[in-house]
Amino acid sequence: MTALISAKDLAISFGGVIAAEGVSLDVFEDDHLAIIGPNGAGKTTFLNICTGYLKPSAGSVTFQGRSILGSSPRAITRMGIARAFQIPQLFTEQTVLENMLIAAASQARRFAPFTPLMQIPERKEAEHILELVGCDDVSDRPASELPEGKRKLVDIALALALKPKVLLMDEPTSGVASSEKFDIMDTLIGALREQQVTSVFVEHDMEMVSRYANRVAVWNAGHIQSQGTPEDVLQDPEVVRTVIGV
Amino acid sequence: MSLQILVLTVLDGIAYGSLVFLVAVGLTLVFGVMRILNVAHGSFYALGAYAAASLGLVLSAYGISAWFAYPLFIVAAVAVGVSVGGLMERFILRRIYVREEYLQLLVTFAIFMILDNVQRLVWGVQPYFYTEPLSLMGNVTIVGIPYTAYQVIFLPLVALFILFGLRWFLRKTLAGSLIVAVTEDREAATAIGINARKVFFLTFIIGTTLASLGGALASPTTSVLPGMGAEMIVLSFAVAATAGLGQIGGAAIAALLIGLGRSSAVFFMPELEVVVPYLIMVIVLLFRPEGLFGKTTARKI
Amino acid sequence: MLMRIVLPVVVLVAIVLPLATSGWDAFLTLVWAKALPVLGIILLLQAGQVSFGHAMFFATGAYTAGFVIRAIPGGEIVIALAAAIGASVVAGLLVGVFVVRYRYIFFAMFNLAFSMVFYSLLEKFIHITGGSDGLSIPRPEILGQAMERSEYEFVLYYLALALLVICLYGVHRFLDSPLGHTLKAIKTNETRIEYLGLSPRRVLLIAYIISAFLAGLGGALVAVFQGIATPEYAYWVRSGEFVFVAILGGTGNVFGALAGSFVYEYIRVTATAYVGDTWQLTLGLVLLVIILFAPSGLVGVLNDIRGYLGKGRREPTPSGGKQPSGKTEKQRGEEQ
Numbered sequence A: 001m002t003a004l005i006s007a008k009d010l011a012i013s014f015g016g017v018i019a020a021e022g023v024s025l026d027v028f029e030d031d032h033l034a035i036i037g038p039n040g041a042g043k044t045t046f047l048n049i050c051t052g053y054l055k056p057s058a059g060s061v062t063f064q065g066r067s068i069l070g071s072s073p074r075a076i077t078r079m080g081i082a083r084a085f086q087i088p089q090l091f092t093e094q095t096v097l098e099n100m101l102i103a104a105a106s107q108a109r110r111f112a113p114f115t116p117l118m119q120i121p122e123r124k125e126a127e128h129i130l131e132l133v134g135c136d137d138v139s140d141r142p143a144s145e146l147p148e149g150k151r152k153l154v155d156i157a158l159a160l161a162l163k164p165k166v167l168l169m170d171e172p173t174s175g176v177a178s179s180e181k182f183d184i185m186d187t188l189i190g191a192l193r194e195q196q197v198t199s200v201f202v203e204h205d206m207e208m209v210s211r212y213a214n215r216v217a218v219w220n221a222g223h224i225q226s227q228g229t230p231e232d233v234l235q236d237p238e239v240v241r242t243v244i245g246v
Numbered sequence B: 001m002s003l004q005i006l007v008l009t010v011l012d013g014i015a016y017g018s019l020v021f022l023v024a025v026g027l028t029l030v031f032g033v034m035r036i037l038n039v040a041h042g043s044f045y046a047l048g049a050y051a052a053a054s055l056g057l058v059l060s061a062y063g064i065s066a067w068f069a070y071p072l073f074i075v076a077a078v079a080v081g082v083s084v085g086g087l088m089e090r091f092i093l094r095r096i097y098v099r100e101e102y103l104q105l106l107v108t109f110a111i112f113m114i115l116d117n118v119q120r121l122v123w124g125v126q127p128y129f130y131t132e133p134l135s136l137m138g139n140v141t142i143v144g145i146p147y148t149a150y151q152v153i154f155l156p157l158v159a160l161f162i163l164f165g166l167r168w169f170l171r172k173t174l175a176g177s178l179i180v181a182v183t184e185d186r187e188a189a190t191a192i193g194i195n196a197r198k199v200f201f202l203t204f205i206i207g208t209t210l211a212s213l214g215g216a217l218a219s220p221t222t223s224v225l226p227g228m229g230a231e232m233i234v235l236s237f238a239v240a241a242t243a244g245l246g247q248i249g250g251a252a253i254a255a256l257l258i259g260l261g262r263s264s265a266v267f268f269m270p271e272l273e274v275v276v277p278y279l280i281m282v283i284v285l286l287f288r289p290e291g292l293f294g295k296t297t298a299r300k301i
Numbered sequence C: 001m002l003m004r005i006v007l008p009v010v011v012l013v014a015i016v017l018p019l020a021t022s023g024w025d026a027f028l029t030l031v032w033a034k035a036l037p038v039l040g041i042i043l044l045l046q047a048g049q050v051s052f053g054h055a056m057f058f059a060t061g062a063y064t065a066g067f068v069i070r071a072i073p074g075g076e077i078v079i080a081l082a083a084a085i086g087a088s089v090v091a092g093l094l095v096g097v098f099v100v101r102y103r104y105i106f107f108a109m110f111n112l113a114f115s116m117v118f119y120s121l122l123e124k125f126i127h128i129t130g131g132s133d134g135l136s137i138p139r140p141e142i143l144g145q146a147m148e149r150s151e152y153e154f155v156l157y158y159l160a161l162a163l164l165v166i167c168l169y170g171v172h173r174f175l176d177s178p179l180g181h182t183l184k185a186i187k188t189n190e191t192r193i194e195y196l197g198l199s200p201r202r203v204l205l206i207a208y209i210i211s212a213f214l215a216g217l218g219g220a221l222v223a224v225f226q227g228i229a230t231p232e233y234a235y236w237v238r239s240g241e242f243v244f245v246a247i248l249g250g251t252g253n254v255f256g257a258l259a260g261s262f263v264y265e266y267i268r269v270t271a272t273a274y275v276g277d278t279w280q281l282t283l284g285l286v287l288l289v290i291i292l293f294a295p296s297g298l299v300g301v302l303n304d305i306r307g308y309l310g311k312g313r314r315e316p317t318p319s320g321g322k323q324p325s326g327k328t329e330k331q332r333g334e335e336q
Ligand SMILES: Nc1ncnc2c1ncn2[C@@H]1O[C@H](COP(=O)(O)OP(=O)(O)OP(=O)(O)O)[C@@H](O)[C@H]1O
Pocket: A014, A017, A018, A019, A037, A038, A039, A040, A041, A042, A043, A044, A045, A046, A086, B297, B298, B299, B300
């Protein structure tokens, strides 16, 4: 199998804090890769490097065999890597639907200056994605008025509207009520499998990991401590001690 | 000829840079602490200049020695900076700290319009000249070039005094360290009980006083006339931006750079005199958007 | 509602007015022309950016129109306006490429700096621009037709009105388009725009060029109407006036430009006698009062009154109408 995203020997530090050192990881086609690890381990930093938000001091990242080091988040997004954030990044003064339609218009490159946003042909699809993540009920609300959980889901919906090849999600359901989160993730991961979208998600909830991931990578203090199938990794006493912390 | 012109260019640049620094340092200090760009900062420069020139003219009308002008300049600067600046912070700025950035800008711009008008009401549109303090200090000859001591010795000394005085104040005094604490992390500073309001007030009047001091000291070297405030705000902004907003030591170097750039333009491309400072700024910022000494921080996402 | 009822009514009244009464045309021609740069400012404010330098494009349009009219015999106004538009678009592109890299303070101040430089160049290059006396502009022909003054002003009135209506409608539609909504998104989250595969700078540059175009067109119209272009057209006080009028009218809607421009010119004409020397002071004070107490401007106040009277639904405004402060944002969150 060929790696879709391939990171080699990444390193970056902030002041004295090492957020990545010798980080090498391959993401394969149709993977649903979970990234786990304690707070401050460097999980978000890894996503930041893969999407061009941060430039590593050493190492390389390729996507479909092409180096994406030095490319902007915009260019990388256009290549087919979409991202949902740990802190949702929404257009707070606009409604949820407007947020979605901006994303959809960008994906379809619809920039005709006088077509109303609300009437672009991609609207149906965008509304469908909102339904998928359980946010169709808030589509007319300004994004700033949403509770944290909904914001996270809308943030994922924005990434999905880009029809990516790879979807990166940073703690996708933190803040989402636990009564809902498995329902939503069931439909979401189901849809991703159906559309053959590869996903990488940072997660703290081990039940989510064992339920949705086919592979797990464990981060610790800027290093990858171990990786493998959920069954193997979650049994590893070392991982249990550092990450799950029992 | 070339050596003489070179020396003259350098002296002009130093004299001019020292004055611009005095104004720019206040602007950058206020921005560093309060994250507000005071567009009215140039008005304080103009008010200081007018106040000093009128006091000076009173002195000469009563035949009092111009030696008294130097301390009077400082008195005038402090009076203007503290009173007008204090009122502005207390009654207007304090209401907008939580507002959107563009509204904060508009508010200081409105005050700029008001002060610009007030200054024309009080002093009219005729230029004022009060040059005695300039001639009083006499000339010095540098590499065969006579130059006023006021401009090449006194002003740079004042600028250095302010630069090092400010650094000492911020590092070694209690009030200074409170200011630094608020600059570095406003939330944490407020959390440990620092009164950010007082710090803002203090910082702001220090900033405006520096601007009016710059104006007062500039008054003997130039004709005091309407429009000088507007010119100075963009110029001192150019200095502050070239250095990196909030960088005090950097502002001194940027002021010197821009002063020298301008004085070379005066000798070599006089039509471009007004353009050169901004050209320097644009070139610096194209290569270093955060300024020569500024730091960028990636937002957490 | 504003677009479908108010605009047609205003346009209708404006069309009939010069036929019914006299004495208003000169005043209103200036209102139409000066609403254009204000519209440009409102466009930029959608992205949360304010320019303290748009008078430079106003002057670019004015001087270009002046040069063209002086250069070609008879001086055709259509060519002059076209040239003015062309010049201000090019100027907008050149300045814009630099300033759209920056936001807020930097954006505002760089615009101011560019306009100050432009102002002093206009004053300095006397042999080209006529220095501070300005450039006098003879009355041009309109479509090859030389005209008497009253006839000329009559036609200019309708020309300015037509151009304003087209621009108001065009900007309104633009703001409703995907690009327009992306422009508004610049105000709240540029990171997300990047991560949607779009360039905030490019979007802002497009808006900036449009705003320069609007300012240039307005400047050209004022210049051919008044028969002169002076460096004062590029002065920072004039840039400040554009921003002032935008805030006065309300930045949430393109109509703010028209409402603000009308009220502003009206006050200027009637109040100059009383406040002559303190005009700028008055502007500053009013600006302060609006920002501190009525941040959504005239259109916002009208909307509020309408909402208060319970007549009709409140028009959703792009950005005005809500209290734009961090604090209220938080309070709103807490109300959940
Ligand atoms: N832009 C930055 N500037 C300075 N330090 C940073 C920056 N980004 C990350 N860090 C530091 O790098 C380390 C790793 O941060 P990162 O956000 O990647 O952790 P994480 O594994 O995502 O943690 P969490 O589970 O809390 O989200 C932390 O110590 C963090 O403070």
